[in-house]
Amino acid sequence: MDIFLFAIFLAACVGAGATGAVFPPGEWYKTLNKPSWTPPDWVFPVTWTTIYLLISFAGARVGGLEGSAYALAFWAMQGAFATLWSPVFFGLRRLKGALLIMVPLWISVFGATVCMFQLDFWAGLAFVPYLTWITVAAALNASVARLNPNVVPVDLSKV
């Protein structure tokens, strides 16, 4: 595995993960109605850190292989939408808007997983936790949006 390539993918993940840090759940999130199967708070950063290490490994592993373009394009796509999700959910408190972002995010992670498996078994396997997690996260987003129909989005023009 090319360690410099791994470092560039990991840097991209740091960018995506930074939205979670600058738009943290905070007190507002605690007040929301959540389904009984909501994971405890500490699970989220641990899971994301693991996922980011695994998908950086996957990107670096297939990077040198012929025909990796689709896998890496889907990799890039998930990075943009993963970065977009936190500011919309935790920043603007737009629960349905965030759920809308889950659609291209899920598609990109699914696309990356399928393409990675066609190139390399271990790279594909490294994307499986991400695909599992983003499915759980989308279901959680949908439940939270349904259970909290009266959340008022943040209107930045009035701040």
Place this chain on the structure above:
Amino acid sequence: MDIFLFAIFLAACVGAGATGAVFPPGEWYKTLNKPSWTPPDWVFPVTWTTIYLLISFAGARVGGLEGSAYALAFWAMQGAFATLWSPVFFGLRRLKGALLIMVPLWISVFGATVCMFQLDFWAGLAFVPYLTWITVAAALNASVARLNPNVVPVDLSKV
């Protein structure tokens, strides 16, 4: 050029561009002190749309080439940090925080441009407007941060 590959890269750009739409400049931005060379407002969406089309073309063009991994990894990295910038600047109003994001963003665009040129002249050329613009945008961010030292960041925990 592979049109499906172009579409995936463009979808990633839609994700990145969406932050500009959900975190628009608004009235607050108008009140900021800006340097005399600040481009008029209409320039920003036009420039970004052009850049996103050009870099999607570049990604799709080099995707099939051997040794494109670094170019595509830098492509993914710019996508995450470009998405991160708007919510921090326009959402949280953290002018210095946004300037900090400009560092990895500029590095990733520079890295992508250099790597693209090594693979294909037209792909490299397609990244030049982005490198130029991100340099201007970083300088503008720095000037605005310097000219508006008393901007109060948005504290989401108090909204």
